[in-house]
Amino acid sequence: MTTASMVFALLFYLAALVFAGGLLVRIAGYARTPAPLRIPTTPAPTTIRGVVFRMAREVMLFESLFKANLWIWALGILFHFGLALVVLRHLRYFTEPVWFWVAAVQPFGIYGGMAMVLGLAGLWARRLLVERIRYISTPSDHLMLVLLLGIGLSGLAMQYVAHPDVIAVKRFFLGWLHFSIQPLPDSLLLYLHLSLVLVLMIVFPFSKLLHAPGVFFSPTRNQVDDSREVRHVSAWAARMDVERPHG
C-alpha cells in the first residue's frame, strides 16, 4: 500500500466529516431560525401540496431562473443536470453489486461530464464577458468555477487520455467505506481529480454552495399563502401577545 492511498483515505474521512457536519450545522441553523412573517412571493401556492410542486419545479427545472434569463438558465441546466448524471455514474465506485439503475445511467454519465464542463465554461464566459456579472463577481466566484471545471476536465481526461485502473479505484472506495484502506492506483490525473473533489467537499458548507440546502429554506418559496386563514406566530413574536394581551 502506498502513502498516497493512506493520505487520500484519511483526507476523504476528514472531508466527509467536514462536509456532512458542516452542512448539518448549517441546515440546523436555518431550520431553527424562525420566519416570523409570511412572505411568499407570487405565484404563491395556497396549499402544502402546491408548495411541494413549486419547490420541485424550482429545484428540478429552475423555474424562476427560466423566467429571468434564458442564457443563465440553459447553462445552469446544462451544468447541474450534467453534474447530477456524473454523480450518479460515480455511485458505481461505492456499490457492489452496482445497483441496476446506476448501471443503467453509465452510458449517459460521460455525456453528463461533457454537459457539465460546457455549462461551466459558458457560465464562466458570462462572468468574464457580461459587464454587470463581472461587476458582481468576487475572486471566489471565479475560483469556484475553476475548481468545478478542474474536476470535470480531469475526470474527462481519465476517460479519454490516461485511463487509470478503475477496478482498483473501486476497490479503494469500497474498502474506504468499510474502514479498510486499499491501494489506490498510481495516477497523477486521478490524484488531481480526487484532490479537487476533496477541496470541493471541504469548502461546500462554507461557501455559496449553500444555495443547495438554502433554497429549501427560502421563505419566499416554501411558505403556503394562507395568512388570512391561519394565524402564524413565531415564538419570539408570540411572547408579545402575552405581554400586552389587550394591545
Place this chain on the structure above:
Amino acid sequence: MAETVVAPPYRVIPIVPELKPGAMKEVRSFVANEKIQTALGFPGQLVEDWQEKALARMGELLGKYRSLRVYMDACVHCGACSDKCHYFIGTQDPKNMPVARQDLMRSVYRRYFTLAGKYFPWLVGARDLTREVLDEWYTYFNQCSECRRCSVFCPYGIDTAEVTMAAREILDSVGYGQKYSNEIIGKVHSIGNNLGLPAPALIDTLQGLEEDVKEDTGVDVRFPIDVKGAEVLLITPSADFFAEPHIDSLIGYAKVFHAAGISWTLSSMASEAGNFGMFIGNYDQLRKIALRIREAALELGVKRIVVGECGHAWRVAYSFWNTLTGIGAGATDPFALQLQKQLDARYRQPTHICELTWDLIERDALRFDKEANDQYVVTFHDSCNVARGSRMGDFAGGQFEIPRNIIRAVANHYVEMADHTTREKTFCCGGGGGLLTDDLIDLRVKGALPRMEALQEVVDVHGVNFMATICAICKAQFSKVLPYYKFDRRLVGGVHQLVSNAIILGETH
C-alpha cells in the same frame, strides 16, 4: 433641485443598460433628526459605538429572521436578478442591481459572521464595516422600494426587500434613520395618520365630501366616522381623504357601500391604512401601528374590516395582520380569539375593497352605466405589494384578476400593458417603500422609467388615457413624475374612481 431632474430617455431597444458606477451615490435621502428619531425610541444621532451596535443588531436579526439568514448565504452571484430592478434600469448605477444591493450587507456578513470572510476577506469580497460602508448602506438601502421584483426572478427566491428592511432596522438602531419614513411613523402615533390630519379636520373633510357628492348626484351618500356598531370598518390610506386623485376612490368606496346598503364607518383613531413600520423593517413599529386597527375594531364592535386602495397596506393587512393583531381567522390563542369571535367568519378578514366590490358585482348587487367611463381607454398598473406580497379572492392570482374584472365591469375600453411589466412581473412606480419624498425626486423620476416606457407604448398604440391603480403611493408618485415624461398628471387614478363614475345610485335600496 426639481428643475435639474430630467427623465432618462426611453431605451430604444429595452436591453440592459451599461453600468455607470457611482451614478447615484450623491442621491441621499434626508437623515432623520434627533426629535424624529427619539420619538420612535431610536438613538437621536449616530451613536459612538455604532460599529459594535450595528453588528450586534445584525447578529440578532440573523437569529430572528430565517429570510435574512438564508439569503445572506444562498446567493451564487448568477446575475439573474441584476437587470430586474427599475432603479438600476433607470439610474444605471450598478449598486442598484439587486444582487449588488444585497452585497452591501453580504460583504459585511461574510466579514464578521463567516469563516471564509474572517480569514480570507479578499477572496469572498468581505468588507469591514467602516463609516464609508455604513454611509453606502444608508444611500443605497434608501434607493430600494422593497418592491420584490428581484425575488420573483431569483432561483432561490432571495428577496432584496428583506435585506433592505434589515439594513434600515440596523441603521435606525444606531441612530442613522431616514427622515421621511420615521417622521411619518411619528405622525401615526401622535395624530393617527401618515399625513398628520387631526380628527376635527378629518370630520370636516368628510362632511364636505357628503355635500359634494350630494351636489353631484343628488343622493345622500354618507361618509361616517367613529360609528359604533357599524358592520364594516374601512381602513384606508389617509391620502384618500384629500389628495388628488385618491379622494375620487374614497367617493367610490362610499358609493359602493351606499348602493349595497352596507353600514360602514371610518375610525379617527385608525385613520390610516399605511404602515411604514414595514418599510423600516421594525417589527415593533409594524405591530404597534397595526394594533391601532385592532383597537378600533374592538371599540367600534365591527363585523368586517375592509382595506382601501393602498398597496403596502394591503400586503401588511393580508399577510401580516393575522400574525400581528389577530385580524384574520384560524387562531387558537386568547389574544386573537377575542377579536376573531367578534368578526363575521363568513367573510374573509381582512377584505380588500376590490374583493368587496367584486363580490357585489358577481351577486348582481351593483348596477353600472359603463358609458360614463367611455371617455377613457383604461390600463391597469399592478402595484408591487399587491402583486407580489398578497392575494385577493380565494384563488391564486386573484389580486390580478379581481381589479381587472372590476374595471371591465365599469368601463368599456380596457387594454393591458406589455406582459413583462404586469402581474407578478410588474414594475414599481418608483416611489414605494418609503421613498416617496421630494429629496429623492431624482431617483423617483428615473425609477419610473420602465413603467413609463410600457405606458408610452399603450398610449401610442391604443390611445390609453387612464392608468388605474390601487395604491396611494403609486397614485401620488405617478401624479408627480408623469409630467417629467410629458404625460398629463391626471392620467393616473384609482379603480374605485372608475367605479364611482359608473355606479348607479338610488332606487335599488
